[in-house]
Every structure is written in C-alpha cells, then in structure tokens.
Amino acid sequence: MTTSKSTQLTAPKSIVIKLGGSMLDGLNENFFANFKKLQATGHEIVIVHGGGPAINKALANNGISTTSINGIRVTSAEAIGIVQSTLVGQVNPALVHQLNKSGNQAIGLSGYDNQLLQCTILDKSTYGFVGEVQQVNTSFIEMLLKNGITPVISSISCTTDGEPLNINADTVASEIALAIKAESLQLVTDTPGIKIGGEIQETVTSEKVTDWIISGDIYGGMIPKVTAALDCLAAGIPSVQIVGDQLSGTTILQQEVYA
Ligand SMILES: Nc1ncnc2c1ncn2[C@@H]1O[C@H](COP(=O)(O)OP(=O)(O)O)[C@@H](O)[C@H]1O
Ligand SMILES: CC(=O)N[C@@H](CCC(=O)OP(=O)(O)O)C(=O)O
Numbered sequence: 001m002t003t004s005k006s007t008q009l010t011a012p013k014s015i016v017i018k019l020g021g022s023m024l025d026g027l028n029e030n031f032f033a034n035f036k037k038l039q040a041t042g043h044e045i046v047i048v049h050g051g052g053p054a055i056n057k058a059l060a061n062n063g064i065s066t067t068s069i070n071g072i073r074v075t076s077a078e079a080i081g082i083v084q085s086t087l088v089g090q091v092n093p094a095l096v097h098q099l100n101k102s103g104n105q106a107i108g109l110s111g112y113d114n115q116l117l118q119c120t121i122l123d124k125s126t127y128g129f130v131g132e133v134q135q136v137n138t139s140f141i142e143m144l145l146k147n148g149i150t151p152v153i154s155s156i157s158c159t160t161d162g163e164p165l166n167i168n169a170d171t172v173a174s175e176i177a178l179a180i181k182a183e184s185l186q187l188v189t190d191t192p193g194i195k196i197g198g199e200i201q202e203t204v205t206s207e208k209v210t211d212w213i214i215s216g217d218i219y220g221g222m223i224p225k226v227t228a229a230l231d232c233l234a235a236g237i238p239s240v241q242i243v244g245d246q247l248s249g250t251t252i253l254q255q256e257v258y259a
Pocket of ligand 1: 019020021022023050051052053188189190191193194195196217218219220221222223
C-alpha cells in the first residue's frame, strides 16, 4: 500500500482509550467532555471497555464463582454466557448512551460485529473460554472513524464456529491500538497510575515494569495493563499511559530517557 506524503501530514491521529470496569460507575459529563475536546483537536477515538465488577456481580447473582490467573478470568462454560450478556447487554449500551448524551456519535460493538476481532481459543485447559485475538478488522474501524463515528467496543468475540470467547479488555485495547497503528494507548482505571511502595510513578521503563511483576509489586488486574503497554511500546506505538479518571497517571517508556 502506498500513502502519499500529503495524506500522512493531514491524517487525523487515533487514540485508543480503554475504560476499565473499575471506574465506569460514577463517571460524569466532565469526563466525557474530554473526548469531545480530543476530537476537536484532530484526534480520532476508539473506546474499548471492560466490566470486571459488573461481571463479578452477575456471576455471584447466578451462584457462579470464577478465579483469575494474572488478571485473566478463567471462564467456564457456565460463566461465558453471563460474561457476554453483562458486557454486550448491559455495560456497553450504558456507556454508549452516556457518550451519545455528551455529543459523540457513539456506536456499540463487540468482536462479533463485522468480524471486528477474529479470535482463537487461548488455552482451553488453563483459561476455558478465553480468546486470543488473531486479527482486527481495521478497515471497518477506519470506516467508522472517517465518518465521525466513535466505536465503543466490548471485549467479547467468538471462534470461527461462533463459540463465544471472553478476552481481557486491556488486551483487546492493545491489539486494536497495534492494528490501527494508533499514536497512543490510554488505559483508564481506578488508580491514577502504577503505585510502587504507595507512590504513584510518573514515568516507568519497560524493564522496571517487568521487575515489578516478578517482585509482586504489580499484580492482578494491573498485569494485563502493563503487558498491553509493553506489547504496544515494543511495536512502536509512541505513547502508552495508565491513568485515573482525571486522565493523569503513569507514562510507560520503552527505555530510560537521559537528559
Ligand atoms: N502496582 C500497582 N499499582 C496500582 N494498582 C495495582 C498495582 N498492582 C495491582 N494493582 C491493582 O490493579 C487494579 C486495577 O486493575 P483492575 O481492577 O483490573 O481495573 P480495571 O477494571 O480498570 O481494568 C487496581 O485497583 C489495583 O488493585
Ligand atoms: C478474560 C478476561 O479477563 N476478561 C475480562 C473482561 C472484562 C475486563 O477486562 O474488565 P476490566 O477492564 O474491568 O478488568 C473479565 O472477565 O473480567
């Protein structure tokens, strides 16, 4: 594919923003106004969302318990239907509604829609019905963005046979950022960045992050986030941040910047 220089210079920059389930409740209009500001400054936005707490509640209501391995939910045959109906049927439309109310043209999607996320099973004996993204339908996302539409994507997809699969939303966000060659990935969560010894870290290197996973200073739901960040940085996405609802937090760098 050839891209003319003038196209490169004028092309809008895309940002993938992942909203964690931990911070979705209680978001106000000021938060959503940030998206309009970004769009007004020439950015195209793709939103990916999770819904861990809503899924936990729905599973508990149905008497189903699940475990996680390094932040990845082990998803049994009885759990997958609940995960799917919670993310696609509840969390996604609620978020789309809030975005539309604040002036976005938001459209709710899952990995099923127009084969947005083509997946295989990650490792059935370890994780059950958890997907691994093999391909992203980038032309579909680009078509929506070109038409001023904001895709709001839940982390559910299926195998080629239509078997539903649960995917960690941080992983989906990084796969999409990589596929569309986004200029930035922002992972918005319930803590304003990575905390080590009680202190928020403003900038961290990929090397330190790897050490902190080994030492246990980074654990649970933070592991898929930093893994997503490292994958994006290694593939050349210039900027990856883990932030709170004020959109400030930790910037992850591929390597130390020396003054
Ligand atoms: N070093 C760390 N710094 C901050 N949070 C951490 C760290 N290690 C683990 N966590 C946990 O990760 C959580 C965020 O992940 P998660 O609950 O999955 O959020 P989300 O729903 O936004 O994806 C934090 O609330 C915190 O409990
Ligand atoms: C396989 C896997 O871990 N799926 C996640 C999908 C939702 C998610 O990632 O939600 P957060 O962003 O709120 O953590 C889960 O079942 O919780």
